[in-house]
Ligand SMILES: Nc1nc2c(ncn2[C@@H]2O[C@H](COP(=O)(O)OP(=O)(O)OP(=O)(O)O)[C@@H](O)[C@H]2O)c(=O)[nH]1
């Protein structure tokens with residue numbers, strides 16, 4: 001943690017106000033010098049004129065100083081609220097560098113907060129998640145993680161492992177007193193399997209990462225002319241895709257983001273799938289669509305309830321399942337429409353008319369996606385890839401403890417538990433190397 005750092009904390013570009021953030025031992029002296037003030041009360045907003053070292057007036061600003069006890073970074077820091085003009089901001093940063101500051105690296109403010117124990121690593125990660133959260137669910141999870149919910153669960157796991165370690169060590173120390181091998185094994189095995197169950201719950205939550213991260217990818221699929229593009233337009237609430245009675249209208253797939261019931265959905269309208277494409281161009285469109293369909297997390301399968309069932313083709317036949325696919329029996333307003341429950345019978349079905357009842361269709365689709373694909377109420381934390389890696393290693397070590405206890409003995413199992421605790425420590429705090437921290441904080445923006 002060397003030197004005093006400075007960076008623009010608001011986005012680069014024109015705005016009402018731009019916030020320049022400063023952190024490090026020189027913060028108080030810097031604001032004192034710049035604004036010619038001898039005494040500055042922490043956490044108090046001041047009005048001042050920013051004068052550069054050469055005496056030029058750069059801007060009329062507000063500023064505030066935070067002492068190390070009550071700052072984000074855990075060290076003396078300050079914020080300067082300038083007009084949101086990037087020439088002014090560039091000049092202020094240049095002046096700060098002239099006064100001995102250094103421009104901050106990505107995530108350096110939060111990295112300092114972590115090194116000063118203001119946050120643990122899980123909470124630091126939550127800062128990025130919170131900034132990038134694009135749905136209410138993602139925001140709620142990030143806020144819980146930032147407030148320490150995930151860390152709490154990890155500490156509980158750590159405490160339990162410490163208890164097991166204590167039992168094992170007592171037994172090592174007083175081996176002559178003989179607690180009774182079987183009784184000891186039973187007590188420990190029970191505790192270890194409870195810990196494994198807790199770890200499994202956390203590991204299981206990782207499958208909601210995709211949903212929280214970039215939103216859910218939902219592909220609208222079906223035969224040509226079924227009404228897929230009509231459905232896309234209905235869900236978007238605008239005329240985005242061409243709709244026509246000519247089969248094979250959509251060639252290039254169309255991707256659009258939409259918020260349904262507070263959740264971000266990446267909707268994908270695709271080219272109609274059929275075995276006898278009429279042209280090379282249609283075939284190219286289908287191939288491109290199939291590539292995209294494979295990456296989807298859920299499917300809205302639109303069929304024309306007046307026509308023969310679609311032939312989905314080998315490539316995507318197996319993708320829709322009861323967990324991820326809603327079959328929409330469209331064009332129910334036409335006289336020859338009939339129920340199609342025997343087509344993919346395990347999937348949920350709805351008889352609809354996109355044309356005549358767009359609002360009902362919107363509600364049906366939102367409910368389906370909410371039920372199947374969003375975060376269940378009981379999932380309060382969601383672990384990321386780094387956590388999965390650590391938790392998996394902790395779990396393997398615990399399983400080994402159990403085996404070691406049965407085969408080699410108490411002394412060696414205590415070592416395994418110590419290892420498991422050591423690995424678990426990496427989740428919230430202890431870190432092996434600088435490069436891991438570099439990687440983690442490189443996902444931040446510069447002023448955070
Ligand atoms: N009667 C009726 N017609 C509909 C309904 N939904 C869509 N259509 C009509 O069906 C035709 C095809 O609709 P599209 O939305 O272009 O179908 P698509 O599945 O995107 O077709 P391709 O892009 O060719 O694969 C258009 O004429 C729509 O107006 C409906 O609920 N009822």
Ligand SMILES: [Mg+2]
Nearest residue numbers: 228229249250
């Ligand atoms: Mg279409």
